[in-house]
Amino acid sequence: MRDVTSILLVGVGGQGTILASKILTIGLMEQGYDVKMSEVHGMSQRGGSVSTQVRFGEKVYSPIIGAGMADILVSFEEMEAARYAKFLKPAGKMVVNTTQIPSLPILSGACEYPARIIDELKKHVSVQVVDATQIAAGLGNPKGANIVLLGALVGALGLTEIDWKEIIAKTVKPAFADVNIKAFDAGLAAV
């Protein structure tokens, strides 16, 4: 367990956590690590919160983590960072995208989206804020926030020895390779 790194990617259904974690796991595998990835399908995809767990190291046993086991939490949405914070080690790192997606009780006006979430997170843990959605939009690729966040995650973990551009190029459709590599570089530069 000592040499295993645990990553938790969280967000809202449709934000592209699955593609980001797919690229991540392929890169780690090709680097020679043992890798496990776990996600939940089905009911939880209907606009609910989604989470993907990626663990890598010399030998990985459990595909999942419990509370206080993640070394890094990448949240594609602000409130989801707070929801899943309990899975993060107290000395762990958080990468948070400054995007707010209201859930149904908020849409209907039953309650408000919590204010100043990132300020609160910073009181408890090391937080790296990334304007991934805006960065992606600035690159003319509003759906590319997931790859910006992948770049930020790679930067935060110092996994720069892996040739991520090649992995991205062979994982996504050729027409999208360049925009995704740009998004990845922007994310890497943001941390």
Add this chain to the structure above:
Amino acid sequence: MKKLLTGDEAVARGLYESGVSFASAYPGTPSTEILENTAQYDEIYAEWAPNEKVAVEAAIGASMSGVRSFAAMKMVGLNVAADAMFTFSYLQINGGFVFVSADDPGMHSSQDEQDNRHYAKAMKIAMFEPSDSQECLEMTKEAYHVSETYGVPVMLRMTTRICHSKSLVTEGPRQDVPPVPYVKQREKMDAVPAISKQRRYVMEEREQKLKAYAETSPFNAEEMHDTKIGIVAAGAAYMYARDVLGDRASYLKLGFTYPLPLQKIRDFAAKVDTLYVVEELDPFMEDQIHGAGIACHGRDVIPGIDELNPNIVAAAILQQQRQGVTIPDTYVVPRPPALCAGCPHRGFFYALGKRKDTVMVGDIGCYALGGSEPLNAKDLAVCMGSAFSVGHGLSHGFQMSGQKKRVVACMGDSTFFHTGINSLTDVAYNHSNTICVILDNRITGMTGHQQNPGTGYTLKGEPTTLIDIQTVVRALGIQHIRTVNPLDLQAMNEALDWAYAREDEPSVIITRWPCILKKFSPADQAEFDLSMQPCVVHTETCIGCRKCLTTGCPALRFNTQTKKSEIVASDCTGCTLCLQVCPVQAISRKGDK
């Protein structure tokens, strides 16, 4: 080269490598992707069956014909298929027969948390439990070997974390397996009392042989380190224990778990100071180990409810509590799943939710979400295909006990074909006044868009006979049938009024509109207006009454600053339900006047 595969993908690969010829299933999370991936191999005939019992029966027939066959289901599916399986356990195996039961501890996507390992014992069959994707592949291959060597159906018991976790897999070549020529052997294959009585002895003998196999199976192995703690575990539970305890414990890792290798467990127990059985859900292994007079801990320290994880094991065995980062609850608002923007079910639930003295019976599928706020249109649900028969019983009970309630029951198109036809037969045959609604969205929705007998396509994407729901309903003897577009609220309400007026007779409403997320077939495009022009709110007209928000559409939001509703253009599919609900015509479709 290694590949990262889910357990489901690895089982499919295992079927390919085992030379399997025939595979059948009904979709169900977390097992669905097994057949979806099996269908990618041209060498395997793979099909969706209308339900799990049919899938198992078809696979039994294929096995009897002499080829290797397979069926897959989620755990509740085995309840449906159990009738066939219990008896098949008595019969001769020709081609190897293996099936997957995919259990869902923690109920990520299920209505109950049953532990299907009990079925292996009750059916007196053999069981493997893989703990990662490589084992999913290898145990699938070994399962066929065991099935044919011992003449036994084999259960490959998986759980959500095994089905949906990815890990590294080394693939191998396909083994060509010659078919076993069919020979009439009535004394081995005709389940009638005189023959089954003889077969009981064969089963008992088989179980003794399987006990011997369990003791020598390469999948049941000791892993000795420090001997103060000894762990007996299988499947995901082994991975959690191994992760937490590392070399501080010794392990007896079990992959073949019914019948259990009790001698091996006894020998292992003698080598360690304290023995723990780490297992998820029921004390299936623990009870047998206790029964054999071997002292062990299990359910006394590990809870039997919900999914296990490494932390639970750490707390139980090492008394270690792991703490994460704590953020006050005030920073988190729930994010419940909801019907998608443009979901045709929304129109039905919106119309029905307004009706008084109505008891609404739901079923298993996306429409389970019709019970949530703000639609709040459902009272109860039980299991696949049950809505109409449960509704029938409720309706009779209400009448006999003088409670003035009208029962409306609904299920989807795929669920209707699954077991809803039986349920509607009861309604028709026994003159129920239950209003039965078939929510026909032209696909199996919740599990991720699988074809079904009503869509006109097979699992492999080939055109096939389309079974028309209205024709089936009429053939069952239902006289009163209406088909409506549920997103046309006036038509939906008229259809409900029409059905409510039939107080002494059964009536069926078919709501027909495609799931907005499905890949539309040429027939869908010809039948439905799928232009999907989004709707817009005219803020100068909007009075901020929030009526549109009562549809629960995730594309709508209330701006608390301006006190007006807004529509997110990129999420809106132009279903127009909000437009129809608005009392002041403040919403229109883009492009319309």
